Amino acid sequence: MNEENGLRFGPLSDRCAHLCVDMQRLFAERTDWHAPWMIRTLPVVERIAAAHPERTVFTRFIPAAHPGEGAGTWRRYYERWQGVTLEALPPEAVELLPSLARLAPPARVVDKAVYSPWMQPELDAILEEWGTDTLIVTGAETDVCVLGAVLGAVDRGLRVVVPTDAVCSSTDRTHDALLTLYRERYGQQVETVRTEDLLRAWT
Numbered sequence: 036m037n038e039e040n041g042l043r044f045g046p047l048s049d050r051c052a053h054l055c056v057d058m059q060r061l062f063a064e065r066t067d068w069h070a071p072w073m074i075r076t077l078p079v080v081e082r083i084a085a086a087h088p089e090r091t092v093f094t095r096f097i098p099a100a101h102p103g104e105g106a107g108t109w110r111r112y113y114e115r116w117q118g119v120t121l122e123a124l125p126p127e128a129v130e131l132l133p134s135l136a137r138l139a140p141p142a143r144v145v146d147k148a149v150y151s152p153w154m155q156p157e158l159d160a161i162l163e164e165w166g167t168d169t170l171i172v173t174g175a176e177t178d179v180c181v182l183g184a185v186l187g188a189v190d191r192g193l194r195v196v197v198p199t200d201a202v203c204s205s206t207d208r209t210h211d212a213l214l215t216l217y218r219e220r221y222g223q224q225v226e227t228v229r230t231e232d233l234l235r236a237w238t
Contacts, residue, residue, distance in 0.1 A: 047237040052167040053091040056174030061128045067118040072203035079201045091142040094152045151183035169194040173201040178209040189224045198230045
């Protein structure tokens with residue numbers, strides 16, 4: 036894997052915010068969407084969220100209630116993934132992992148039904164309220180919902196920082212591919228760092 040490209044555009048200011056994507060029991064436990072790395076990544080994500088909980092937004096992915104619900108391809112999607120519909124899951128499956136849930140409040144929580152959190156107007160509203168110019172993105176999965184979060188932030192002109200040890204996936208190959216993509220194709224908009232360096236810079 037290539038070296039991190041670091042905080043090439045200077046230190047992080049008090050206008051920085053943290054978006055933590057879908058760190059939920061749904062993905063940490065033995066469901067059809069189990070992401071085995073999540074528990075390994077959790078302590079790193081906890082450190083970032085706990086450093087500035089008042090500047091942190093957690094997203095939760097809320098699946099369809101029943102198989103076959105949803106518009107267009109989402110209908111087919113939930114026919115394929117019937118085991119992760121709300122009727123098949125225990126109610127607590129959609130909750131944040133407990134060590135993160137304890138930070139909200141002051142952290143905010145935004146629920147979403149698709150990969151991108153930007154479909155929910157409250158995310159833009161929160162970041163505007165905070166005067167955000169830089170967004171740290173952590174969570175799961177690197178190559179699905181984290182990708183949607185990163186690209187939406189780029190489109191909004193936000194400086195995006197991805198701590199590479201604070202994102203996870205259920206597949207090494209596409210996780211690594213996305214980190215390579217950020218480093219090699221989004222160099223003016225996305226900076227990849229290690230959490231130690233991030234926390235030193237985000238005071």
